[in-house]
Amino acid sequence: MNRELKNFVADGVKNCKILVVGDVMLDKYYFGEVTRISPEAPVPINHVTKVKETLGGAANVAHNLARLGCQTSLIAQIGKENHGEVFLNKLKSYGVDGSKIFRADKPTTTKIRVISGHQQMLRLDFEDTAEIDGDAEKIFLENVFAEIEKVDAVIISDYGKGVCSEEICQKIICSCRQLKKIVTVDPKGDDWSKYNFANFITPNLKEFNAVLPKKISNVDAEIEKSARQIIKKFNLNGILVTRSAEGLTLVDGKKISHVKAHAQEVFDVSGAGDTVIAVFTLALAGGIDSTAAAFLANVAAGVVVAKVGTYAVSNDELLAALENFL
Ligand SMILES: Nc1ncnc2c1ncn2[C@@H]1O[C@H](COP(=O)(O)OP(=O)(O)OP(=O)(O)O)[C@@H](O)[C@H]1O
């Protein structure tokens, strides 16, 4: 299995084409120092020395794919303001095709953090989570349909910011099924009927619990049993539950696989879920079976949690991490 995975990462990924659809965010950080109080109002003045921008949500999933060498496109919704321009420039630097991104009459979901030394002083949020509808939804879907034909797989990355309406999710899933393309979903919320007939859903334990009649704990047997019920209820092929420090569990038809997380220094788990769905779907798109795909996703997540901030693992880093298992 490892030999096949190594060949896939080293060589196969660059032939894969994946479309990511979903909610995106711009994270902007102002780093500086406070040395005095403003003469205008009783507030500190932060003298900014460094500015950093990163992209989150579906854009982080796309970043993970592109950094591994996959041909990646992203369809999402951003605003017409400057934050939208910043978003597109950053996406371009990631090597992701954002040519079909929709510019809406609402703000780009943006979080601006002001940091003095190591202390966060203030966060400014810009967002409008109203669900997409009308002409915007129609144009959005037309762009998605034109792209689905060209790719091997589609990832729906739902962060509850308004793009993943029932109409959009169901039309994408239906089209993927007709065209025999793989479709996976990183879910949000307590109603998964909008993901009906997806191939795989990849919830974390909290997201999984949100759709269960009775809350379960982070235990193999409970996860297995609930996964079987949910697979049946929503007509899925399988579920990949991410379980933080416990690793992940794949239930795919009769196949069950509990993959332990690697004991290593953990700095920052944010974005690890994005890495899991990106790598899992990428491997499936490359013809790898779901058990090996889940194993590879767990290896990649292990690299990401050892880094500060959201991080996209490079092809070389993933190959190096895989070496430890040969
Ligand atoms: N503390 C940890 N130690 C080792 N591995 C971890 C740890 N936390 C997360 N991971 C790895 O990352 C994967 C995803 O983690 P998690 O279940 O926290 O996803 P998530 O909550 O969706 O993450 P996020 O939403 O922040 O991207 C896990 O399946 C595991 O492989």
Ligand SMILES: [Mg+2]
């Ligand atoms: Mg997540």
